Amino acid sequence: MISHKSERTVTCTIVGDGMVGKSQICKTFIGDLTIEDYEATVTNEHSVLTQFMGDRYTLRIVDSSGQHDYKDIRTLSYKKSEVFILCFNLSDRDSFESIETFWIPEIRKLCKKTPVILVATGKDIQDNDENNNVSKEEYLSVMDKYGIDAYVECSSYNKEEVNEVFEDVLLSVIKSKKKRLSNIFHHLLAR
């Protein structure tokens, strides 16, 4: 195995409405699979060592508050963030709608180009009320509309699916780095 000289640190902020399962995603990813009662988060930070495509990364995950009122605290971490994980719950239309009405505007106000990954949680849950469930077409259209880089459907309790989320996180970071590099390259060549 080739060992790499340095491990990169990637900071990502996980946002989305309250109770969609943001903290649970973090917990699952860390490996804590205990199911606990809902505990509202104000802000929380996890640091995880992970490997991806042969590289070692330290993932810093900022678990933010889903309460819209905690804007000041939440946005503190936005600038440092290299990627956003934007969560909504498949069985909670409200949380989906506030993606368009609240979260994307908030993120784009501060970070114009930071990649965003859309994560649909609650894959395992179906609300009894059909209207409350969010269909795939709907969030794909939102993705196109706002230029969201990737989407993942998962259950917050499923380790593999959650891992996939963070793989996408790293992938999009790498991609955006490359893009930036090539942009600079093009820029230099054009001179």
Add this chain to the structure above:
Amino acid sequence: MFKPENLRKNFMRAKQLADQNLGRTEKTEVLSEDLQSVEKRVDQVKDVSTRTTKKIEAWVKTSSSEYEKRLKKMPETSLAISMIESAGVLGNETLMGNLYQMCGECQSNLASHLLNHDISVEKAVLQPMQEILDVEIPAINKFKKNLTKTTLDMDSLKTRWHQAVKQTQVSGTNMQQAANKADTMKEHYEDSCARMEQARDQLTTEMYNFIAREPEHSQKLLSLLEIQQAYHKKALDELDKTIPKMRDTLECNPHKPVYGLPLEEHLRVTGRDVALGLFRIAGMASRVKKLKTSFDAGVVDMDEYALDIHSVAGALKQYLRELPEPLLTYYLYQDFINVLSLPQNQRLQALWKVVHDLPEPNYNNFRYLVKFLAKLSEKSDINKMTPSNIAIVIGPNLLWLEGDAGASMASSGSVSNLLEMIVSNADWFFPEDIDFHQVNKGTAPPRISSSSSDNVTTVSTAVVAPMQASNTLSSIARACELVTPAVTLPITSHSDDSMSNVEETDVFSDKVSPSYQSSAYSAGKSSHSSDKSPEVEFGTMASFCSSNTSRLSDNYDMLDQEEALGGAPPPQEEDTSKPRPNSQPIQKSESASNLHAPLAEVEPTSPRSHRKHKLKPAPPPPPERPYSIAVTASYSKANNPAQFQTWPRQAVSESNDEKSTEKPGHPPNRASTISYGDRPVAPPPDRPSKPPPAAPSHQRSASTGSANNAGLSVTMEQNGQGENKTETISS
């Protein structure tokens, strides 16, 4: 008319005029300088009058048609009509329609006033002016013409006379004839002179007359202004009448935007003690806009949102957030934050004080909110909203620093902490009962500023009675509809386990007799009328108990002592160090009339509670008070005296609570330190004159059941039993 004489005369005049104009002959100035200026003046007046009349005519839009027709033609009238029509379209019961209606009526009144004004202007100003132009000026003109004519005649005759005189001097002519001619000419001339003078005099008189009437003419202007004044006064009156009416309608319109409105304003407008838009929520989420705007518009279909609790909750948060001043006010901000810097065991007391410093409307609403949140947290196993979660979610909406746009790092955490404390001890902070569906003005329970524990006891007692007696009381049931069916949960003060030595458990039997229900309830009701503040939800049980008074009178002394004992308990530190005296007095009174004891406890306290409403909150309990008696009432299905519940936790969870020192009154060593033997009968000598507020669990709630009722069994624990029981629970 074409007589040669006349023709000749005219010819002569014309000739004279031409001669005069060509400067060949002199024109006799028949008018003196004064008269000339008067003449000029007359001309000026004439010009001015003509001009004014024309303008006024244009202004008042005179027309000969009759009143009704003219009224219809007024632009104001058409405006009024269209407005009233709009009002009809909008509907008279809506705000906008209402205002349109008022405005339209006002406009039509203004129109009729304006028309009246026009008409009177016409009558009083225009007609006299016209008269000047039509009658007086022509008369003057006539005399003037006459004068000119005669002057011309005179002049021409004069010329001819002069010529005749000249001819007499020319030799070779008929002297005699010429002289005669000259004589006749002279006669003619003198004649015409006389005529001219006559005409001049006439003209002068007329002109002087005209000039003399100038004040009269000027009078017209005055009357014009007077008419205008009257009109404007009337219009102003009309506007004065309408404008306040409209403003009132607008301001007192309950559909005023709810958001961003000062709380007091909203309460005033809606006539409620507790803002309705604030509540009826559970959970939290975001789709709020529609509800928010519908609240603002005043059209809220609650059923529509019955399932959409998140929107409602979000709306609540938004409302709180958009208050111009946070619910917990700016000026108490520092006080609230300071509470957290205190040591743990003093925080609750300090917080209690700050909370009771809130202004009345804020206090009422905050109490409502906290009560509601507490209700919500009761069901935290289902809705996942534990007090701490609620606090985190709602906290930043309740208190923020002035000028602080969002929840700042420093404050939001601490506010959440504070709120968590308050919510988890809601019943201690606000012992009054709240009916969540009775939010009209006056229904809010008065704030209890008295801090004496016996007052609190009374309160909770009275509250507990009806609630327990009939858990189907619709209001309460409805209050719980969103959150919990947990009405039956004993809403009692919980004992301060840390210090209390005895817990007296009154257990209602399964079969609470209907008569008891009604009597207990009516007792609560009757206090409504007897109390100074009729909205008091909790009542004194005085009326209910009065029948028993005589029997109990011999126990009064005891009871007073007992109250003193039941007041504030000692702080925890003392608790362990001092040997606790037994609760002998209670036991005694109870042994005197065992079954009446609960009543006896309540009865004497009620008058006090009236008094104490007005008192400012007393300081936290002084450490010297060594006694506390907690009576917990519970409505248990199984007639099991040992089963009782302690608010807010159920017996099972007590052991958990004991771990947190922050939770009032659940110390680990609750029952173990109790020693009953040496409890003095008399109250301690250092009892403060004003009883301090009870620590959360120091309230007693005596069961209010009439002991005489069949089917109601009241079990009073006596020394040993009581101890046993408390131990059972704490273990």
